Amino acid sequence: MTDARSMKAEFPAAKLFINGEFVDPGGGATIDVVDPSNGRVCYRAPCASAEDVERAVQAARAAFDQTKWPTMSAASRAKIVRRFGEKLLERREAIALVETHENGKLYRDALAEDVSAAAGALQYFASLADKLSGETLPVRGDFLTYTLREPLGVVAAIVPWNFPLSLTAWKLGPALAAGNTVVLKPSELTPASALMLAECARDAGIPAGVLNVIPGLGAVAGDALSRHLAVDHIAFTGSTRTARALLRASAESNLKTLSLELGGKSPQIILADAPLDEAVEACVWGIFSNKGEVCSAGSRLLIDRSIYHSFVERVAERASRIKVGDPRDPSTEMGPLVSSTQLDNAMGFVARAIEAGARLVVGGERDTAGANGAGFFLRPTVFADVRPGSELEQEEVFGPVLACMPFDSVDEAIASANGVRYGLAASVWTRDTARAHALARKIRAGVVWLNTYDQFDTAAPFGGYKQSGWGRDLSPAAFDSYTQKKCVWTRL
Ligand code: NAD
Numbered sequence: 001m002t003d004a005r006s007m008k009a010e011f012p013a014a015k016l017f018i019n020g021e022f023v024d025p026g027g028g029a030t031i032d033v034v035d036p037s038n039g040r041v042c043y044r045a046p047c048a049s050a051e052d053v054e055r056a057v058q059a060a061r062a063a064f065d066q067t068k069w070p071t072m073s074a075a076s077r078a079k080i081v082r083r084f085g086e087k088l089l090e091r092r093e094a095i096a097l098v099e100t101h102e103n104g105k106l107y108r109d110a111l112a113e114d115v116s117a118a119a120g121a122l123q124y125f126a127s128l129a130d131k132l133s134g135e136t137l138p139v140r141g142d143f144l145t146y147t148l149r150e151p152l153g154v155v156a157a158i159v160p161w162n163f164p165l166s167l168t169a170w171k172l173g174p175a176l177a178a179g180n181t182v183v184l185k186p187s188e189l190t191p192a193s194a195l196m197l198a199e200c201a202r203d204a205g206i207p208a209g210v211l212n213v214i215p216g217l218g219a220v221a222g223d224a225l226s227r228h229l230a231v232d233h234i235a236f237t238g239s240t241r242t243a244r245a246l247l248r249a250s251a252e253s254n255l256k257t258l259s260l261e262l263g264g265k266s267p268q269i270i271l272a273d274a275p276l277d278e279a280v281e282a283c284v285w286g287i288f289s290n291k292g293e294v295c296s297a298g299s300r301l302l303i304d305r306s307i308y309h310s311f312v313e314r315v316a317e318r319a320s321r322i323k324v325g326d327p328r329d330p331s332t333e334m335g336p337l338v339s340s341t342q343l344d345n346a347m348g349f350v351a352r353a354i355e356a357g358a359r360l361v362v363g364g365e366r367d368t369a370g371a372n373g374a375g376f377f378l379r380p381t382v383f384a385d386v387r388p389g390s391e392l393e394q395e396e397v398f399g400p401v402l403a404c405m406p407f408d409s410v411d412e413a414i415a416s417a418n419g420v421r422y423g424l425a426a427s428v429w430t431r432d433t434a435r436a437h438a439l440a441r442k443i444r445a446g447v448v449w450l451n452t453y454d455q456f457d458t459a460a461p462f463g464g465y466k467q468s469g470w471g472r473d474l475s476p477a478a479f480d481s482y483t484q485k486k487c488v489w490t491r492l
Contacts, residue, residue: 004328017198019059020208048216063209070179085122087200118169125173151179153232161187191215259471264424274429292400346399423465
């Protein structure tokens with residue numbers, strides 16, 4: 001693995017990408033992006049105003065209504081989207097390095113799980129573009145009736161900072177391949193990688209206006225997009241709280257449709273006959289990979305009481321050895337949280353969990369060793385005996401904080417797994433495969449992993465039940481969020 005400490009990050013020009021060109025933001029406002037590993041400003045990003053949103057939406061609208069992008073052959077569109085993926089791959093190291101500065105993500109994770117994964121998603125959806133079709137319908141004999149599968153129009157993609165490019169590509173891939181045009185608003189915490197993505201789009205020949213990228217604040221640019229009458233769909237990944245604001249904005253404007261990938265409080269259920277070595281490892285990395293800033297983080301361990309104490313001890317022991325530090329150092333296992341706000345938020349959860357009677361087994365404090373003192377580092381944290389109904393059992397921390405609870409029967413474990421408002425992911429660990437499959441049916445979550453955790457593939461759908469979301473990213477099912485069916489009747 002390359003030692004990214006010897007590489008120099010090159011940030012993009014602080015300009016918005018509108019109608020195929022890099023332009024200055026109207027008001028000249030900027031956003032200070034802070035490197036969470038040292039607390040220093042690493043980039044001054046452009047900050048879109050409501051007027052910039054207007055320009056970007058008008059560009060996307062015109063590209064949809066007045067150019068051949070939505071009606072050109074799917075194969076031609078596929079070629080351009082595939083090239084977009086290739087351009088991203090060509091620049092993956094430079095973009096991954098910038099991500100380590102914006103987000104604190106490990107360089108190796110930024111490279112593989114974010115930038116390369118984003119390129120893979122673009123190429124996967126490009127390969128499906130010319131497989132989308134309508135159908136001929138068996139109606140009364142004196143009619144020929146068929147459906148056309150058409151793009152929705154202008155899609156506003158509003159995305160978070162934790163996997164800045166792969167989550168974006170999960171939306172851009174199917175949206176563009178199906179012939180929509182897009183205005184992308186990245187998170188205010190990770191605008192630089194999104195602008196580098198825009199450079200790749202330009203270099204790949206994505207036509208002017210088809211993709212517009214406007215970093216900005218959620219309350220300004222995000223809000224203006226969500227209320228805009230010329231936006232047809234919002235493709236959102238982020239918090240359940242913001243999703244409610246988007247739903248209100250849609251209701252109060254033009255009833256634009258929404259696809260929502262939201263939060264989680266995902267359980268891993270460990271039965272007494274589980275393959276314990278693998279389970280310990282998967283439980284540790286299920287919560288501590290990407291510093292717990294993962295929507296599908298396995299943030300709750302539900303453990304059979306007969307193995308509860310030894311299992312918690314093993315997880316805590318491994319957690320205590322995790323090397324926390326510079327995300328560019330190849331030996332680091334966990335980087336800093338994305339921001340001081342996120343660190344304060346996680347520390348607040350820790351304090352309240354102790355107050356609520358949970359037992360802190362390991363961690364629970366900032367890591368200030370050496371150079372870490374200047375950054376937003378939190379030690380991997382494990383709580384045991386978390387009380388049913390308490391905040392730590394119910395609410396998403398979005399940080400490296402694990403909640404462990406014992407159970408006495410499988411029914412109790414399922415009730416506990418399902419007893420939160422979220423339903424994004426879950427796992428079951430047991431050597432009894434029939435039982436594992438039976439339990440998978442009882443869990444109300446969009447993804448269930450059996451004797452494994454956090455497996456992703458472009459071919460497998462991902463999304464939530466309950467308050468974890470609407471619709472599915474990845475797999476051919478993603479096209480359902482970016483296309484609509486038109487029914488055509490002909491009298492014979
Ligand atoms: P967030 O909701 O605060 O922000 C997400 C995006 O919404 C950002 O671009 C932000 O600027 C924008 N935004 C904020 N307020 C807005 C408003 N009023 N109107 C329009 N846009 C607005 O979420 P976050 O902190 O960036 O991300 C963390 C959350 O995302 C967690 O809850 C996590 O679980 C969730 N997430 C879910 C998935 C998934 O696939 N299910 C993946 C990653 C993250």
